[in-house]
Amino acid sequence: MADITQQMPGRSPATAIDEAKRQKLLELVRGRALARPTDLAEDEVMVWPSLVVVEAVCATVFLLLLIAVSVLFSAPLTAQAxxxxxxxxxxxxxxFLNLQELLLHMNAGVAGVIIPTxxxxALAAIPYFDRSPLGVGILGTSAKxxxxxxxxxxFTTVVLIGMIVLDEASGRTQFGIGGFLRTQLGAPEFVWNQILPVGIIMAxxxxxxxxxxxxFKPTRREMIIALFTAFVVxxxxxxxSGTSFRGEGQDLVFPWQLPLEHH
Amino acid sequence: MAREQTLADKISSSSVWRSVVRHGYPDTQRNQALIIASNVFLHIHPVKIKRYATKVTYTFCLGGLSFFMFLVLTGTGVLLMFYYIPAADQAYQSMKDIESSVTFGQMMRNMHRWSAQGMVIAVFLHMCRVFYTGSYKPPREFNWVVGILLLVVTFLLSFTGYLLPWDQLALWAITVGTEIGGAAPFVGEQVNLVLRGDFEIGQSALIRFYTLHVLFLPLVAAFLMAVHFWRIRKDGGISGPL
Structure with a gap:
């Protein structure tokens, strides 16, 4: 072997195998393969039946529920378009009524397109900011x-309800600030209807x-939990608010004051 | 001692049966492994799985339910397509016919409608479950992104379907919805024109929404779901405590 490599042009003789380091085949042992598909570790179960049964039961229960709902409640069909x-x-x-609600308080492009985008x-980027494997598999990572x-x-619920009511009370003029900028200072739409609301949200x-x-002195994961929760809420x-509290002219009303087809 | 052969034994040992089902009754680990590995639908699963992954209180079946509702929507959607006419002057009447003259038509429509709403909710809650259990963390980052895309496609599927009944609720909801999209800076007007095919919602909008709803978006969703499910396995199965 060594002779052949030495004879080949361009091949270094150093690649010859060091006899001392060569592993030797000692003997063949008859036995079980190292990993067979049916070898179960202690914390493992067979998908059939353990998981398939759960899926079948969930699907059946849900299908029955769906059928019951569909028997009891009919899909709405109002007058022809x-x-x-x-x-x-x-x-x-x-x-999308969350966007429509947002739309009442600021420029349509900002509320309807820029903010949701x-x-x-930001949602898609979460895993690229929070890469630590801590807390995987535990709801909310920890008690903290x-x-x-x-x-x-x-915090988000209280602040949002406060903001909606306040802005409504000020005639949807960004708590009066936007109204002041527009009427008293003659600021352009760009300032009071775009920059100002975005600024309020950022603040x-x-x-x-x-x-x-x-x-809380949170870790990065815990801070992201705070932000994600704020998004969901x-x-x-x-x-x-958009579904149950917006009546004629998108004015704030109680749900029982809504026109019948929106109940 | 061999027991007497029952009729079931005879059927399941016949050459016809064995040509379809290649494994024996799944009461041995070998056959339980084969039934998963040899069935194209079950093969979405691995043969064995961590015990915690079968706990309903961990996933609440939300991802599975989203997929299940997609299947229900596909099934009921195909049945509705046999009767629904995507023409502005006939759509509403065909809806009326589905509700009053077609056998189980109202039922199919109800199931389609409520699953559509349910799917939006289930997909959103599934996202919350995945977030709060930290299941997006490496190596699952990309699958989280695919999930966000699926959320968007679910919204779009529901939104495009919303116009089809061609009633007042449909027309004005889509009018408001497309106006929100049309407010996009620079491209809003063009996007709106592409979506509606016209300056107002009429026949062109209806046929565009219909095509997106029954063909294009379901294909996109199926494609993304294939990637999503595949990646769950490739990224080490469903997440769990380390």
Whole structure:
């Protein structure tokens, strides 16, 4: 072997095998293969039946539930579409009503496109900021994580409801600040309807971040829990507000004051 | 001692049966492994799995339910397509016909509608579950991103379907919805024109939403789901405590 490599042009003789380091085949042992598909470790179960049964039961229960709901409640079908008859209020599908609610308080492009795009981008970016494997598989990472989530949820709910009511009371003029900028200082739409609301949102998020930082001294994961919770709660609160509390002219009303088709 | 052969034994040992099902009754680990590995639908699963991954209180079945509702929506959607006419002057009447003249038509429509709403909720809650259990962390970052795309596609599927009944609720919800999209800086007007195919919502918008709803978006969703499910396995199965 060594002779052959030495004869080959361009091949270094150093590649010849060092006899001392060569591993030797000692003997063949008859026995079980190292990893057979049916070898179960202590914390493992067979997918059939352990997981397949769970799936089958979940699917069956859910299907029965769906059938029951479909028997009891019919999908709505209102009068035929008529482009000449605008209902008041006109509402988007419920899962976009959070955007429609946002739209009442600022420029449509900011509320309807820029903010949701940024939100989705931020969501997608989460795993690239939080890379530590700590807390995987544990709801809320830790007791502290769950406490932070609760704090963020309460903070966001209170602040959002406050902001919606306040802005409504000021005639949707960004708490009067936007109104002041527009009527008293003659500021352009760009300033009072775009920069100002975005600034207010950023400031609110900043307050949340500072509060969580001061109160909890969180890890990065826990801070992201606070922010994600704020996002989810915002989505829910704005959706409920847009669905159940916006009547004619998108004015704030109680749910029982809504026109019948929006109940 | 061999027991007497029952009819079931005779059927399951026949050459026809054995040509379809290549493994024996799954009461041995070998056959339980084979049934997963040899069935194209079950092969989405590994043969064995961590015990915690079968706990309902960990996942609440949310991802599975989202997929299940996608299947229900596909099934009921195909049945509805046999009767629904995507023409502005006939769509509403065909909805009325589905509700009053088609056998189980109202039922199919109800199941389609409620699953559509349910799927939006389930996908959103699934995202929350994955977040709060930290399941997006490496090596699962990319699958989280695929999940976000699936959330967007779910919204779009529901939104495009919303117009099809062609009633007041549909027309004005889509009017408001597309106006929100149309407010996008620089490209809003163009996007709106592409979506509606016109300056207002009429026949062109209806056929565009219909095509997106019954063909294009389901294909995109199926493609993304294939990647999503595949990556769950390739990234080490469903997450769990380390």
């Amino acid at each position: 008529n482009p000449n008859q605008t209902p008041n209020p006109s509402k988007a599908p419920w899962y 940024l939100a989705l981008g 994580g769950r406490k932070i989530a609760g704090f963020s949820a309460i 609110t998020i900043a307050v949340l971040v500072v509060l969580v930082q001061v109160i 915002t989505y829910i609160v704005l959706t409920i």
